Amino acid sequence: MREESLDFLRAEGVSAQLLDEVLAFRKYYKLEEAEAARVPVPLYPYYGREVWEEAIGALLAGEHLLLTGGKASGKNVLAEGLAAAFGRPLWDISLYVNADAASLIGTDTFRDGEVQLRKGPVLRAAECGGFGVLDEINMAKNESLAVLHAALDFRRVIDIPGYDRVQLHEATRFIGTMNYGYAGTRELNEALASRFLVIQMPVIPEADVQRLLLGKYPTLRPEYAAQFAALFDEIRKKSESGEITSRALDLRGMIAAIGMMARGLSPVRALRLGVVNKCFDSYEQTLVSDLVAARLPESLEAGRIFA
Ligand SMILES: Nc1ncnc2c1ncn2[C@@H]1O[C@H](COP(=O)(O)OP(=O)(O)OP(=O)(O)O)[C@@H](O)[C@H]1O
Ligand SMILES: [Mg+2]
Known part of the structure; x- marks a missing residue:
């Protein structure tokens, strides 16, 4: 057993x-x-x-x-x-x-x-x-x-x-x-x-998203795990308040995006595929894209977020 x-x-x-x-x-x-x-x-x-x-x-x-x-x-x-x-x-x-x-x-x-x-x-x-x-x-x-x-x-x-x-x-x-x-x-x-x-089933809290991401990607730098978890939480709040739909509230997509970063794709681009583009409405897409931009510069390279 x-x-x-x-x-x-x-x-x-x-x-x-x-x-x-x-x-x-x-x-x-x-x-x-x-x-x-x-x-x-x-x-x-x-x-x-x-x-x-x-x-x-x-x-x-x-x-x-x-x-x-x-x-x-x-x-x-x-x-x-x-x-x-x-x-x-x-x-x-x-x-x-x-x-x-x-x-x-x-x-x-x-x-x-x-x-x-x-x-x-x-x-x-x-x-x-x-x-x-x-x-x-x-x-x-x-x-x-x-x-x-x-x-x-x-x-x-x-x-x-x-x-x-x-x-x-x-x-x-x-x-x-x-x-x-x-x-x-x-x-x-x-x-x-x-x-x-x-x-x-509740939406997973921010602190647990952080643990989950570090569990899946042990070389992810903790400060970036914290950024991704905070981003997820912001999307959750916007979705719960009705500002956006729940399309971008997709932990699976975020995990997949980090998997792409691990293969060298820049964080902002990877998040576009995994999270932002899940919104089909352009207004909503812009909102989510702004949340990403507020945390991660477009120029950030994948190599920087892993130890
Ligand atoms: N509370 C949580 N604890 C651990 N993992 C979670 C939690 N919430 C979401 N996940 C992660 O989200 C991803 C999807 O999990 P899972 O497939 O069990 O979701 P689901 O609820 O069955 O989704 P769907 O309704 O789309 O089938 C997994 O990578 C899982 O680790
Ligand atoms: Mg399922």
């Missing part, structure tokens, strides 16, 4: 009682060797003590979780971190408009001269006590998700037409993720939403 995934949580100040219970959970639910390979080993941690505590508390109580929030708010990073902390195999189940019950549960295939069930990811997670991440759950049609109703409530069963009913393994949990109100998303139906505990 990977103890060290809990060391980070301990250092972050996550309740010791919760962490003890997570350890007890791990000890109680043993893993088969074949499944151990599916337990994720996250490259980067999720920052946010309160969210960790709420999520761990919900999962320990046997509940399923729905993580809602803006783009790049760390929903998948957290889901992976939870599977790692609980030491459970993870199934990433990307939902899309044409996802149907068969793609989740399984399909009939012809093998060795007979019809057999080819198990889908929901069924596999259900059987071995895995954590199933129902990614972008509100992209799927509600009718396709109806097969999950009995799995996600007290019944904890999956009824497979033509086959047996499968009881969920006790350690199985489902974690839904969704962006609210984006193009292509739908309203999650109330009956489905009622089967989850919901965490609204």
Whole structure:
């Protein structure tokens, strides 16, 4: 078992009682060797003590979780971190408009001269006590998700037409993720939403952006990590006050921009690609571009920001 995934949580100040219970959970639910390979080993941690505590508390109580929030708010990073902390195999189940019950549960295939069930990811997670991440759950049609109703409530069963009913393994949990109100998303139906505990993911605070950037780019000079974090925070404030949309509030884009700087592209140009150009409205683009210019001179070279 990977103890060290809990060391980070301990250092972050996550309740010791919760962490003890997570350890007890791990000890109680043993893993088969074949499944151990599916337990994720996250490259980067999720920052946010309160969210960790709420999520761990919900999962320990046997509940399923729905993580809602803006783009790049760390929903998948957290889901992976939870599977790692609980030491459970993870199934990433990307939902899309044409996802149907068969793609989740399984399909009939012809093998060795007979019809057999080819198990889908929901069924596999259900059987071995895995954590199933129902990614972008509100992209799927509600009718396709109806097969999950009995799995996600007290019944904890999956009824497979033509086959047996499968009881969920006790350690199985489902974690839904969704962006609210984006193009292509739908309203999650109330009956489905009622089967989850919901965490609204906060925007990562400035100090944590700084830690995250230094974690990803260890040679980044701390004073520049601070500049990028402050820039991100200014964009957040402008977006929250309604001055600009949330398009430029894109931590993923900022991280990618710093990756380009590490390859020699000047910071201002890299940020244009990663952040500024995400705004399609020219007024908004100018506003964000001004925020960048106020912190980083156009002439600043990439070499200067790394040690
Ligand atoms: N609180 C946070 N802690 C750690 N990383 C974070 C946090 N918030 C955002 N990130 C970073 O943002 C990036 C995107 O994370 P992730 O893919 O989990 O986001 P998401 O919420 O699933 O986004 P989307 O809705 O666009 O799929 C990652 O590089 C991740 O490290
Ligand atoms: Mg995601």
